Amino acid sequence: MDTIQVIVLALIQGITEFLPISSSAHLILPKEVLGWPDQGLAFDVAVHLGTLSAVVMYFRRDIADLLQGWFASVALRRHSESSRLAWLIILATLPAGLFGLLLADFIELHLRSIAVIAATTIIFGVLLGYADRRPNPSRDLASLTIKAALIIGFAQALAMIPGTSRSGITITAALLLGFSRHDSARFSFLLSIPIIVLSASYIGLKLLLSDIAVDWASLTLGIVVSGVSAYFCIHYFLSFINRLSMLPFVIYRLVLGAGLILLII
Template structure:
């Protein structure tokens, strides 16, 4: 890849990872629409590591409390809201892990990297997000989450492995349908992104280490840094915006993008 492609794709990843518009779709589409060489799974993993670092840095206080109280609960020193949340995040990650391994083992993940699939999922889940944002009761705070609702959001996250679905979009949609407040839905979505992104990135890194092909580590490191910086800014502004404006601007964007893709197919 040349410098322009690296910069564009890195910034796109950082700005779209936590917006409900599908970062995977925006990483795949430039290569197909602008006739760029596909950046491949390795670069996708690198920029995801950048956004992972951003969300862990932004929520560092929350993460510390989750890990601390979870560890204390394992030692038999009682349970807290934070220890419960840690269990919920961990258990809700399993559906995506299982679905991800199945997709990788069967080659479905590569088969789904197409403009047609992205067009369908962009329109379908964009419309569903609009329904959830408009009709959702938006009354339940994050402190009221339980294992059942966490697992339901976790199953929604598994579907997001299909390009164009949007991990944040479908998890926030599921949370809104369950009655959670917008900011609560977004915060749980961000926390839920950490283990699944970390696990997927580690697997790709292990594959790269074992590979005999030449790895352009400079491209990967540059992509990770740029995506991480832009993701930090995105998280900050998105959390403030979602409580005021809701998801309708993103619904409109997704529907327009889906229709535009339908024209190009």
């Protein structure tokens, strides 16, 4: 890939990773429409590291509290609101981790078509719109239960299907459970940390076991661009989420899905 392609793909990954619009649907467009080369395993690892650094940096205080609470609950049997949320994040991560181990190869071989991505982009876009229109969501993360965490966790597992959008489906599930937009997004972003670590580790292991040449300059640029763009995406999304509905994202998903359908007919 040349420098322009690296920057564009890293921007796409950084922005779409945390918006409810599906990064996989967007990353396929340059390849299918412009004939760009596949970004490859090494670049996948790089942009995942970039988005991971962004969410860790943005929620660094929350993460410090969660880790402190979790270690205190393990070592000292001292439980707190932070330790409870940390355990629920771990619990909610398990379904996606299990599905990833069992179904990753099947999905890679059979569900990465434009037809599948178009369908999931539209279907889960409509579901997001329905969830956002439910009246008076008022629950906050203090009321998160084991059952609710598992429901959101199983929803996250569905995001393995390209076009679903990890942030989109987890926010949708939280909204359907009655959580506010802000807390739905906040839990979705915190939940992204372990799953991005697992995903990057899995792709990184495949890279280590292959003989693919690594372009370190492109990878470094990809990390920086995806990280910076993801950080600002998280910041502005959380800043405006309570004043905006999900309707713009729903409309965008419907238009994108229709556009992908046009590519295959």
